[in-house]
Amino acid sequence: MAVAASAAPGALGTLQASRARLVAACCARLGPRWRLPGSWTCPRVDSTIWARGWTPAAGGAAWQRGYSAEVKTEDELRVRYLEEENRGIVVLGINRAYAKNSLSKNLIKMLSKAxxxxxxxxxxxxxxxxxxxxxxxxxxxxxxxxxKMSSSEVGPFVSKIRAMINEIANLPVPTIAAIDGLALGGGLELALACDIRVAASSAKMGLVETKLAIIPGGGTCCNESGKISN
Incomplete structure (x- = not known):
């Protein structure tokens, strides 16, 4: 399996638990039309710190206050609008635990709509x-x-994945992929479509399609190959 571990810590040192939100806050303050000139990937974050930084815990009022009362919750995608000092930051949370957050027709439709x-x-x-x-x-x-798809359904399905990933890549505001655990195939392509990637120490990434001698269908492996360092 072609899987690459997340980048080792670099000059930036160990990331704080809320690094992704901090980066997002900085991007937000620079204005809605600001874009990164290239790509940037943070060094890895310890998985235990990552969990504390991203999971609302009992009594974690400070974290919960950052979210607006308007939380749009669907079965497979949660859209959260942050408030107070983090106003202007939106979190798209993928929620398909039973299927390892794999990209289904419904999830792709919901991501595209969002x-x-x-x-x-x-x-x-x-x-x-x-x-x-x-x-x-x-x-x-x-x-x-x-x-379970017929041969005539597979092509349109792959095209919809590619279109959704391109939509994220072409958003007019900075985008950040917060990677915890596996990001494989289309999952890695989804992360590559974002401007910034913040990875937990548990993150493992790979384009497993290469084991079958096929090109990943999302398209970012060709368009964004420069974002993957040696």
Missing amino acids: VDALKSDKKVRTIIVRSEVPGIFCAGADLKERA
Whole structure:
């Protein structure tokens, strides 16, 4: 399996638990039209610190105050709008624990719908893409669902994944992928579509399609290959 571990700590040192939100806050303050000139990947974060920084714990009022009362919750995607000093930051949380956050028809539809709404929202300054499931970012396409598709359905399904990933890559505001655990195939391509990647020490990334001598369908492995360092 072609899996690469997350980057080792660099000059920035150990990240704080709320690093992704801190980066998002900085991006938000620079304005909605600000974009990174290239790509930037944070050094890894200890997985225990990562969990504390991202999971609302009992009594964690300070964390919970950062969210607005308007939390849009669906079965597979949660959209949160941050408030107070983090106003303008939106968190897209993937929530398919039973399927390792794999990309299903429904999830792709929901992500596309959310991104379409956010790109025209002038109040949005930064978007974080993360998992609601500890230990897994996204396992790629839902292969169990795909196995039930006819040959005429597979092409449009892959095209929709590619379109959704391109929509994220073309958003007019900075985007941050918060990676905890596995980011494989389309899951890694989803992370590559974002401007910044913040990875937990547990993060493992790979384009497993290469083991089958095929090109990943999302397209970012070709368009964004410069974001992957040796």
